[in-house]
């Protein structure tokens with residue numbers, strides 16, 4: 001079926017279109033505060049909120065506008081059901097720590113619910129059961145192991161052999177009493193409270209370095225120093241490495257979401273189909289009407305081939321499952337994944353008593369960002385926290401993960417080298433209006449985008465983070481780095497870090 005794409009705004013999420021936007025100035029002078037937070041996504045705002053609850057004077061800077069990063073493009077299931085996860089987690093960190101991981105996330109979910117209630121936040125928070133389902137025999141085996149893990153961990157659960165919609169499944173594992181919300185309505189309410197509490201917030205201010213000392217300072221691109229007793233990196237990919245070698249320990253994974261009006265409603269629940277390709281379903285409210293968010297098609301950033309095909313696959317799935325009346329929005333973004341699939345939350349390294357990091361949420365950052373907020377708050381106040389050893393970025397990682405990590409780094413190195421070696425016969429003339437790609441121009445290889453009115457924008461395709469070759473993303477019209485997830489606009493400006501400098505524009509527009 002040919003779907004309608006009425007008024008569809010490419011690559012813009014339903015959340016961003018709907019929610020109000022605050023606007024903040026850029027930093028123009030040296031400043032001081034108790035706590036300097038770099039990054040204004042859910043982890044930065046939740047942590048800022050926590051620190052103000054504890055009486056600290058907080059300053060937040062964001063390279064772009066608040067909430068435009070991954071948080072503005074999430075699906076916002078608020079749950080401890082982090083995919084098929086717990087059976088393996090028990091194998092790797094043992095039962096006591098796995099129990100603590102669940103507890104940390106359940107407490108984070110409760111913290112969100114308490115904040116919503118306490119501050120009367122209107123963010124469409126709804127309690128829902130979270131389903132993992134499979135149509136395959138091998139999936140049933142996986143889910144049975146996961147059910148066993150739920151039982152041992154004391155997670156409230158149900159086992160089902162059918163879903164409340166037509167999906168022809170073999171089995172489903174339900175985690176009861178989970179939640180979903182409108183992420184930006186929630187975070188914007190926290191931002192308003194932060195403003196009332198006197199928190200200083202700055203946008204369009206990129207942090208490029210840290211001057212380490214007893215009172216460390218974030219150095220901005222404009223050369224200003226933001227000095228604090230504590231610095232917290234909530235910049236998704238850590239903006240400052242501090243010899244923590246984060247670029248070897250995390251990688252970005254891209255995913256896609258389509259928001260659509262469907263002919264059949266999605267029955268109560270949040271659903272995740274675990275067979276490949278993975279599929280996610282939840283409802284959302286849009287202008288008073290119920291729509292369905294269809295997610296999935298994950299792959300390593302910059303390595304997904306034709307981006308439009310991913311949206312089409314999701315729409316086809318949505319149409320087969322519920323019938324699609326109208327596609328409203330499509331968007332994609334990536335999240336960071338750590339070596340052992342557990343977030344890095346804590347001191348940047350053992351040698352950084354006053355610099356902290358929160359990253360690697362593996363597409364489950366609604367709860368884990370709040371785990372980060374309370375854990376970092378406790379570390380700063382010198383209070384003991386039962387979850388510290390699970391999330392510390394300095395933890396030892398067991399062998400299977402090191403093996404995967406070696407594979408991951410080989411993949412990064414391969415991308416770095418293969419991109420450099422690959423030659424192309426394609427020229428600017430071969431590009432259709434609205435298309436981009438690698439071309440040969442004046443005997444040099446470069447990235448080109450031809451706009452609808454025929455203008456050509458040329459960039460050097462060497463990523464300014466660590467030198468990998470960026471790849472063209474035709475759907476979002478960005479240049480994406482396959483190694484660490486930096487994204488650049490058609491003119492080479494940084495859309496998303498870790499890169500801080502734009503791509504070189506070594507040639508003039510035509």
Ligand SMILES: Cc1cc2nc3c(=O)[nH]c(=O)nc-3n(C[C@H](O)[C@H](O)[C@H](O)COP(=O)(O)OP(=O)(O)OC[C@H]3O[C@@H](n4cnc5c(N)ncnc54)[C@H](O)[C@@H]3O)c2cc1C
Nearest residue numbers: 039041042043063069070071074075076077207364365366
């Ligand atoms: C498609 C998709 C679906 C998802 N669905 C779910 C879900 O259902 N449930 C769930 O729990 N999680 C989900 N997640 C994960 C969740 O959205 C993320 O983990 C979370 O939003 C990450 O938040 P963050 O604050 O760490 O990063 P971001 O939201 O990316 O915020 C980081 C901020 O830091 C700023 N920044 C970066 N570098 C600098 C710098 N040098 N100087 C200053 N500022 C800087 C950026 O501009 C950005 O605003 C999903 C993720 C994806 C990709």
